[in-house]
Amino acid sequence: MNTPAYNFAYLDEQTKRMIRRAILKAIAIPGYQVPFASREMPMPYGWGTGGVQVTAAILGRDDVLKVIDQGSDDTTNAISIRKFFEKTAGVETTTSTAEATVIQTRHRIPEATLHAGQVLVYQVPIPEPLRFLEPRETETRRMHALAEYGLMHVKLYEDIARFGHIATSYAYPVKVNGRYVMDPSPTPKFDNPKMDNCAALQLFGAGREKRIYAVPPYTSVVSLDFEDHPFSRYRFDAPCALCGSEDSYLDEIVTDDQGGRMFVCSDTDHCESRQAQGHRGTQSAAPHKEARHG
Amino acid sequence: MYVAVKGGERAIENAHRLLAHERRGDKDVPEVTLPQISEQLALAVDRVMSEGSLYDRELAALAIKQARGDMIEAIFLVRAFRATLPRFGASEPVETGRMQVRRRISSTFKDIPGGQILGPTFDYTHRLLDPELEEGFVPEEPATAACSEGATPRVTDILGRDGLIEPSPKADADQPVGDLTREPLSFPADRDLRLQNLARGDEGFLLALGYSSQRGYGRNHPFAGEIRFGEVEVEFFAEDAGFAVPLGAIALTECQMVNQFKGSATEAPCFTRGYGLAFGQSERKTMSMALVDRALRARELGEEALAPAQDEEFVMSHSDNVQATGFVEHLKLPHYVDFQSELGLLRKLRREFAQAQTEVELREAAE
Numbered sequence: 087m088n089t090p091a092y093n094f095a096y097l098d099e100q101t102k103r104m105i106r107r108a109i110l111k112a113i114a115i116p117g118y119q120v121p122f123a124s125r126e127m128p129m130p131y132g133w134g135t136g137g138v139q140v141t142a143a144i145l146g147r148d149d150v151l152k153v154i155d156q157g158s159d160d161t162t163n164a165i166s167i168r169k170f171f172e173k174t175a176g177v178e179t180t181t182s183t184a185e186a187t188v189i190q191t192r193h194r195i196p197e198a199t200l201h202a203g204q205v206l207v208y209q210v211p212i213p214e215p216l217r218f219l220e221p222r223e224t225e226t227r228r229m230h231a232l233a234e235y236g237l238m239h240v241k242l243y244e245d246i247a248r249f250g251h252i253a254t255s256y257a258y259p260v261k262v263n264g265r266y267v268m269d270p271s272p273t274p275k276f277d278n279p280k281m282d283n284c285a286a287l288q289l290f291g292a293g294r295e296k297r298i299y300a301v302p303p304y305t306s307v308v309s310l311d312f313e314d315h316p317f318s319r320y321r322f323d324a325p326c327a328l329c330g331s332e333d334s335y336l337d338e339i340v341t342d343d344q345g346g347r348m349f350v351c352s353d354t355d356h357c358e359s360r361q362a363q364g365h366r367g368t369q370s371a372a373p374h375k376e377a378r379h380g
Numbered sequence: 381m382y383v384a385v386k387g388g389e390r391a392i393e394n395a396h397r398l399l400a401h402e403r404r405g406d407k408d409v410p411e412v413t414l415p416q417i418s419e420q421l422a423l424a425v426d427r428v429m430s431e432g433s434l435y436d437r438e439l440a441a442l443a444i445k446q447a448r449g450d451m452i453e454a455i456f457l458v459r460a461f462r463a464t465l466p467r468f469g470a471s472e473p474v475e476t477g478r479m480q481v482r483r484r485i486s487s488t489f490k491d492i493p494g495g496q497i498l499g500p501t502f503d504y505t506h507r508l509l510d511p512e513l514e515e516g517f518v519p520e521e522p523a524t525a526a527c528s529e530g531a532t533p534r535v536t537d538i539l540g541r542d543g544l545i546e547p548s549p550k551a552d553a554d555q556p557v558g559d560l561t562r563e564p565l566s567f568p569a570d571r572d573l574r575l576q577n578l579a580r581g582d583e584g585f586l587l588a589l590g591y592s593s594q595r596g597y598g599r600n601h602p603f604a605g606e607i608r609f610g611e612v613e614v615e616f617f618a619e620d621a622g623f624a625v626p627l628g629a630i631a632l633t634e635c636q637m638v639n640q641f642k643g644s645a646t647e648a649p650c651f652t653r654g655y656g657l658a659f660g661q662s663e664r665k666t667m668s669m670a671l672v673d674r675a676l677r678a679r680e681l682g683e684e685a686l687a688p689a690q691d692e693e694f695v696m697s698h699s700d701n702v703q704a705t706g707f708v709e710h711l712k713l714p715h716y717v718d719f720q721s722e723l724g725l726l727r728k729l730r731r732e733f734a735q736a737q738t739e740v741e742l743r744e745a746a747e
Binding site for chain 1: 459705720723
């Protein structure tokens with residue numbers, strides 16, 4: 087039987103070079119979606135295969151990898167992807183945002199400010215910001231080529247006309263470097279301002295849709311809005327119940343079936359670092375421990 | 381006191397351990413072997429090889445066993461393995477006209493050179509559950525006859541001699557066949573890429589699309605010109621040797637649909653082709669594929685293209701079951717960050733709605 091043998095970080099070098107070429111092109115044209123010959127990965131499409139391929143293509147032996155999903159290092163898929171690279175690349179992994187050189191993420195941007203030299207790799211389900219306005223790829227490519235983004239503005243305007251404000255709370259469209267409208271992946275719009283003029287390189291991989299795009303360091307990323315309806319970040323009414331943070335994105339935890347709720351940081355590293363520094367919330371928890379099962 | 385949920389790593393390990401246990405089932409029941417799957421669930425193996433795009437019965441059988449009989453999961457396993465294989469080159473085109481035929485039927489002519497050969501088929505069986513098959517059934521030896529000497533030319537070639545059917549396009553040596561697993565797909569796609577996409581496409585999806593074209597959503601009046609199943613030799617042109625060397629034989633099913641074409645201002649009316657090809661014995665798949673291939677040629681043949689089966693972007697973007705299942709099932713992944721955003725927005729919208737209602741009521745009360 088053909089027994090499989092795998093290369094460093096799983097992908098063969100030829101494939102990595104193909105992906106790196108796409109990444110370089112993406113960096114050269116910020117916000118432009120570069121088609122690439124996405125491979126079938128050993129995890130399902132839609133579960134981060136684009137991000138995994140980008141990470142595999144840029145990972146070196148000295149890199150320190152962090153993987154988060156929903157802001158947390160401990161969500162099942164983040165664990166699965168981290169283990170994949172531990173197994174296939176043997177690189178050092180971390181949960182610390184500051185220590186990581188490569189951070190693969192799904193749905194969040196870490197709260198801690200990223201620094202130069204870091205790479206943030208986003209997992210992207212639908213890379214095309216215009217897809218839900220126009221299902222055809224042939225059409226949306228033409229619209230990007232002509233920078234014809236009127237349809238998107240009409241959609242945002244219709245939101246305002248109907249609801250009084252823009253009713254998009256995540257995957258909120260941005261304009262990159264004054265040219266391409268880009269989908270920031272399904273991060274909450276709370277995270278959009280972090281993308282602007284960011285010191286780290288931001289790479290976006292969409293495996294199923296076979297697209298890679300990028301925001302180079304220190305590039306302008308502007309959330310679409312109107313002069314009389316400026317972009318606003320989502321605000322929480324309460325601070326984090328564990329670390330007392332007032333400026334982080336919070337998860338709502340259902341604590342009972344009587345309407346009990348509490349709000350805690352979605353970025354677990356941020357929350358734990360703050361607690362380690364002595365910050366306390368209203369329900370400060372004991373230091374996190376791996377819960378014992380049977 | 382609330383403690384954030386941890387322990388995902390051990391939960392995953394335990395889940396996989398449980399899966400392995402469930403896969404084996406009751407240990408008092410003998411374990412199924414790969415040769416049993418390959419021999420006795422042969423059509424399942426054929427489908428996994430076709431949609432997995434890898435001709436290897438043993439690996440396909442292993443995939444079916446590992447996937448607990450979940451066909452799309454098995455196809456996925458084979459695909460993920462295939463993606464890691466090095467490519468040495470492309471084989472020479474296989475000559476299905478020289479197939480070692482095990483089954484070959486035409487519904488367009490009563491008799492054809494080489495004859496109609498029913499071969500192993502479910503056709504004309506009465507679908508009555510057979511209790512004899514429960515265990516220990518020993519089938520009769522199959523009937524045999526002397527091997528026919530004559531050739532079994534393709535029915536479409538017979539039609540082609542009179543010019544009644546459009547010729548198959550000639551191969552162009554300077555235009556190598558595309559490979560959508562190596563180059564990203566762009567639209568409009570040529571027929572080589574469309575056929576590759578359909579060959580890898582989900583049998584059920586293609587069946588439904590082919591069926592829809594028969595029911596009037598992009599009707600193209602098909603006849604099953606010929607369906608043949610058997611073995612063909614695969615040859616590879618070896619640069620060193622300077623000639624094509626045989627690599628072995630593979631089992632294939634080929635379906636050539638013959639479809640009506642009314643002609644145009646510049647072209648006389650003639651029959652047109654829809655083509656289906658798959659590994660192993662995969663008749664439903666190849667017939668569906670041929671129907672959809674023909675439907676997707678609407679643009680090329682100057683036909684009106686309004687039905688789903690004729691819509692290249694729609695068909696090709698959604699035919700791949702590994703892609704489809706991944707994206708549908710990814711909804712199982714946590715989405716609570718986005719959901720939180722939506723929750724916040726929804727609460728705000730409801731608050732504003734309630735305020736507006738109250739204002740209306742107050743105004744009405746005041747009037």
